[in-house]
Amino acid sequence: MAQSTTQTTQNIVREPFGIEALDTALEGGAPRGTWVLATGEPGVGKSILAMHFAWAGLQNGEPVIYVTTESSFKDIVRQADQFNMRFMDYRPVSLVDALTGRVKVKPGEVNLVVIDLFGLYRQYREMLKASEEEGEGERGRRPSRALSIEVLEASVAKAYELLGFEEGRPSEPSRLIIDSMTAFWADKPAMARAFSYRLRQALYRQNITALLTSQYAPTTEMSFGFGLEHIADGIIHMWMDNVTEVKEVRRWLIIKKMRMTNHSKKAYKVEIQPGKGIELEEYENE
Ligand SMILES: Nc1ncnc2c1ncn2[C@@H]1O[C@H](COP(=O)(O)OP(=O)(O)OP(=O)(O)O)[C@@H](O)[C@H]1O
Numbered sequence: 001m002a003q004s005t006t007q008t009t010q011n012i013v014r015e016p017f018g019i020e021a022l023d024t025a026l027e028g029g030a031p032r033g034t035w036v037l038a039t040g041e042p043g044v045g046k047s048i049l050a051m052h053f054a055w056a057g058l059q060n061g062e063p064v065i066y067v068t069t070e071s072s073f074k075d076i077v078r079q080a081d082q083f084n085m086r087f088m089d090y091r092p093v094s095l096v097d098a099l100t101g102r103v104k105v106k107p108g109e110v111n112l113v114v115i116d117l118f119g120l121y122r123q124y125r126e127m128l129k130a131s132e133e134e135g136e137g138e139r140g141r142r143p144s145r146a147l148s149i150e151v152l153e154a155s156v157a158k159a160y161e162l163l164g165f166e167e168g169r170p171s172e173p174s175r176l177i178i179d180s181m182t183a184f185w186a187d188k189p190a191m192a193r194a195f196s197y198r199l200r201q202a203l204y205r206q207n208i209t210a211l212l213t214s215q216y217a218p219t220t221e222m223s224f225g226f227g228l229e230h231i232a233d234g235i236i237h238m239w240m241d242n243v244t245e246v247k248e249v250r251r252w253l254i255i256k257k258m259r260m261t262n263h264s265k266k267a268y269k270v271e272i273q274p275g276k277g278i279e280l281e282e283y284e285n286e
């Protein structure tokens with residue numbers, strides 16, 4: 001269960017993950033307003049970590065924007081249900097339904113805005129249409145593909161509108177999940193750093209705490225989207241032992257950095273439990 005948002009001695013408001021050992025390791029959670037990156041190879045639990053972060057936010061009464069590039073949001077709901085996180089209880093509004101007008105949204109009356117692949121494609125089509133109508137010009141720039149930083153930026157900006165967040169004014173505390181960032185620079189890996197800066201600037205709001213995930217190639221030890229590490233305020237790295245050597249899946253998590261936080265420097269053994277999700281156990285070095 002999520003803990004309530006806590007204020008630490010350093011006057012930093014913390015955004016808990018709802019995973020007990022992780023929140024303890026982080027002095028209560030990620031500092032409000034920061035961007036945290038979860039990195040790791042396929043299957044280590046990044047998406048499940050993202051679900052926890054979203055769920056803990058909703059339970060704290062914070063609006064959540066949930067971007068998923070891996071599937072439709074229905075798949076997230078099904079996976080999360082297995083861990084007793086019931087996203088449907090928060091009546092998610094999808095970007096597709098909002099853009100097509102299938103659902104009428106009153107700004108400020110939404111808890112959960114979902115941007116899945118269908119939402120990104122819809123936003124992309126709208127942008128293509130606008131660029132044809134308006135020709136060249138600032139607003140008429142054509143995004144190169146649906147999975148592009150321009151489309152992501154525009155989609156999240158739309159979600160801010162649905163939540164009633166106005167530019168230049170502090171929004172209410174809320175959370176942004178982007179799972180995963182990897183797809184957005186698949187065709188332009190060298191641009192990842194520049195794109196990351198741009199994205200962060202464009203989506204910046206004082207009280208929005210973001211959790212982004214990024215894949216990591218165990219063979220080269222390079223994350224796809226290098227550059228994100230440098231703009232992130234925090235990095236939670238997840239990995240698994242070499243399965244051909246240890247002959248089982250053993251997952252681990254470590255907090256590599258977290259600004260403004262005297263975080264634990266230990267590694268944690270990760271268990272993914274049916275009905276509960278991620279559980280962590282601190283690893284003791286001999
Ligand atoms: N109900 C469940 N009970 C126990 N373990 C589960 C359950 N559902 C999924 N898992 C475990 O979680 C793993 C998937 O974790 P997750 O999707 O978070 O990985 P990921 O790091 O996001 O991977 P990718 O980079 O491929 O997206 C599965 O391979 C499985 O081992």
Ligand SMILES: [Mg+2]
Pocket residue numbers: 046047048070179180
């Ligand atoms: Mg995933």
